[in-house]
Amino acid sequence: MSNQTVEESAPQVATEETPILKVEGLKKSFGQVRVLDGINLSVNRGEVITLIGPSGAGKTTFLRTLNWLEAPDEGTITIDGATIHANGGKISRQCLSLLRSKSAMVFQRYALFRNKTALENVTLALRVVHGQGADEARERGLALLDRVGLADKADRYPSQLSGGQEQRVGIARALAVDPSVVLFDEPTSALDPEWVGEVLSVMRDIASTGMTMIVVSHEMRFVRNVASRVLFLDGGKILEDGTPDQVFGAPAHERTRKFFSQAHLAVDEWGANL
Template structure:
């Protein structure tokens, strides 16, 4: 067991966005989360690295780190959680006034206060890894959407997290740019990264996932291997969703 999520709940006012979520993630596994808009997918992802603070629930990691929500939490504990999970955002979230290289070095240098030379070497190797060695001195406006997203992946890797989180990493991209980003994620999968990916790309989910979660109205409706959830769903709601995505 890499990460255990128990009883995770989150409300915004009277709207219950997450309703008692329970998940177990094994090390090196790739979990993809699918579901309609407003089902709580992104909120769940953001709760896993303290971008949103759950109202209740417990996150327990394999190394003994555990955080229980519902009481006042120390900032140090939340910072430790945020360092464990690197986040790749739907809309890139790059600093527009910083180069690709500066975007990647920002977290390790400013937040983690790491050695500048080591961070620069790491950032350059990560940009090479995502196929952007020749773009490191360009600014976001000089890059395509797919290139910006790959910078985002390098930036998330730069904090050296244990868990990678992807929030609809291809949904803002033109169709011809999707493949480059998915290839980078597939390469990370081959390296054995533990990942949670929110996606609407069902074919991609089928190819890379160890397990697929279908969410609706803040709840996990179904979870299982891709062959079961996508091809032989047990729940009618899952089947309806897949049919609408496949045959819009």
């Protein structure tokens, strides 16, 4: 664990005036390379924030700092009243657990336990971390598998599931701990094209319930149709922050327009072609 200082604020209930997630002055370097360069962001409850940009822009690193899978060098992260400051001291396991209890991550490569069934993967944190009894955890796990369309696959092992089904189990696992924010790190990038739609459909359903979501994605149809806000990152900075119509239809930054051009679609063609 890298050396960090943690200060925990008293938990507060997020309101329309209180962002459920706030990031201030976030910086992260790997060696001499500055990957995140002073990011500031406020997210309200129920927003779906999508991060787009070229490879190496800092999107995944930013997402991973939000639950301290990557410890930032500088800055402050607040999720639903729990605040951690990164400024050179030591982070306690208790404070780290508090921050992580506010969010859940859906990974690119599923990260399921191969020796556990779908239901066991979903309920593991409920039983081990949250201390739920087996019957209570099983009931919630089955309900969540049903929600992602996998009620009939509860007793299957990951090797018996398609990639899309594995990712849906991963989504059910993230929802099981009742997070304030769900973080999606390119959840369809490892999938065959035939499985992408089923995962995006589940994500659309989750978004429609008012869940706060931060999504790194290259699926521009999803970004255009589901996101509340689109952030364009490059060089560790947020260059654009606006509605899908604003960012896709009239980007303010030349770098954004170049990114769209290199994707072989003119800016004003995105909506028509997606």
